Amino acid sequence: MASLQDQLLKAGLIDAKKAKQANKEKRKETNVARRSNEEKVDEIKQSAEQARLEKAERDRELNRQRDLELQQKAIAAQIKQLIENHRQKKGAGENDVEYNFTHGKLIKKIRVSKTVQEQIVRGVLAVVQLGEGYELVPRIVADKIAQRDEGAVVVANTKTTQQVEEDDPYKDYVIPDDLMW
Incomplete structure (x- = not known):
């Protein structure tokens, strides 16, 4: 089963550049959260x-x-x-x-x-x-x-x-x- 991002790429709703940018942003956020040792407040x-x-x-x-x-x-x-x-x-x-x-x-x-x-x-x-x-x-x-x-x-x-x-x-x-x- 393909991810939502792959499905959106196939449908042509987003391009590969925007998908890469979104992945990069997500990795940055997780790295910053991991390095700062801040617990996410539920x-x-x-x-x-x-x-x-x-x-x-x-x-x-x-x-x-x-x-x-x-x-x-x-x-x-x-x-x-x-x-x-x-x-x-x-x-x-x-x-x-x-x-x-x-x-x-x-x-x-x-x-x-x-x-x-x-x-x-x-x-x-x-x-x-x-x-x-x-x-x-x-x-x-x-x-x-x-x-x-x-x-x-x-x-x-x-x-x-x-x-x-x-x-x-x-x-x-x-x-x-x-x-x-």
Whole structure:
């Protein structure tokens, strides 16, 4: 079987001089490539490798996001379980009072008994958010919830001893810590 060049010569489409010139050019190119020791870059392989690396990076990012979402769901389930297992009765009845507190920029209120209100003020009980509502849990449980998610604990009062300066003109006037507003 004759080469394409021979077939073109027989058909008269190219002459012998042009065929010799083409062979000479081809030999020169191969010699230059061989002498320079430059490897021919296979663009297809290079682009395939680049695409594979990009896909691997996308997969890693998607896996990281999925793991983060699963972790957040697990923390939310733990918080819900802690609240449901340790919620305290609000004691609301005929002699109940409204306990006002702030949640974000909003002022919220729950109806509790007078003793429960005193426990919230002293820091024995804490107010936590469960779904759209609010529940009361012991302070120890509220601390465990806060370790998992700070935003779930709405009110967690602590008793602080205030230092009174010697030259304070209002040092004899005590500010009540259960001031209702």
